[in-house]
Amino acid sequence: MNKKKIKAIVDQNKQHKIALIGIPYDLNSSYMRGSAEAPPVIRQALFSDSSNLWTETGTDLGAETVLLDVGDLEFDEEGEPLQEIENSIAFLLDCKMLPISLGGDHTITYPIVKAFRRKYKKMSILLFDAHPDLYHEFQGNRYSHACTFARILESQLIDRLVQVGIRAMNGHQRAQAERFGVEVIEMRNWNEEIPLIFDSPVYISLDLDALDPSYAPGVSHREPGGLSVRQVISTLQTLKGQVVGADIVEFNPQNDPFKLTARVCAKLLKEIAALLVGR
Ligand code: MN
């Protein structure tokens, strides 16, 4: 892990509120690899001259001491990747920064949330996803990206999980959702009036396949019938709670012919960052 390099960047920029970190890891993807290539592509879209760094709600992410890009995590050959992810996020939290992680597949959320749990005694997650990711095991892999929230909940890392965008539920995962008390707002029941109010710190996990593939085709698991970009932004802008961190996962640049999804990632990253700054 390139901890020294990240530490040097953070040490010189301690006043920054948000740390942007790339986590290029997709070894637990069940169907198609490629999301490990996402972090530099999202960065390129975010810092592109085709737009600016102001959020819709009036925050300038380009201002001094707001957003610090610490680069991508580099994994040691002999290291344990999930442990390295947990350690790097724990380090950023120790430096009093609010991390936004760019995946990678959804497996990375498990070690990230482990690190958050060390800091926050009470914590909720708002998940945007087409899939509940609640399999006890998938294709023989307990750390599959399809199992992330089963691992998080059985380890009691969070107190509340709210899922939106869900439209690929099956019987096993429905039973798991009941077992763990997950608040699933399925896409078929979803509307913009449902209030999202959190009274403990909230971590936002954004799986890009929550969006309809017509807006965000660059994912490994395209599931029609999803959220529009505007619906995700409205949900972010109206949620009530103290947002303390986020990830953007499952963007697969190999499936993004017009580089449209990269722009969607950058746009949503900005609006999520606005929540972190404005808390
Ligand atoms: Mn997912």
Ligand code: MN
């Ligand atoms: Mn998904």
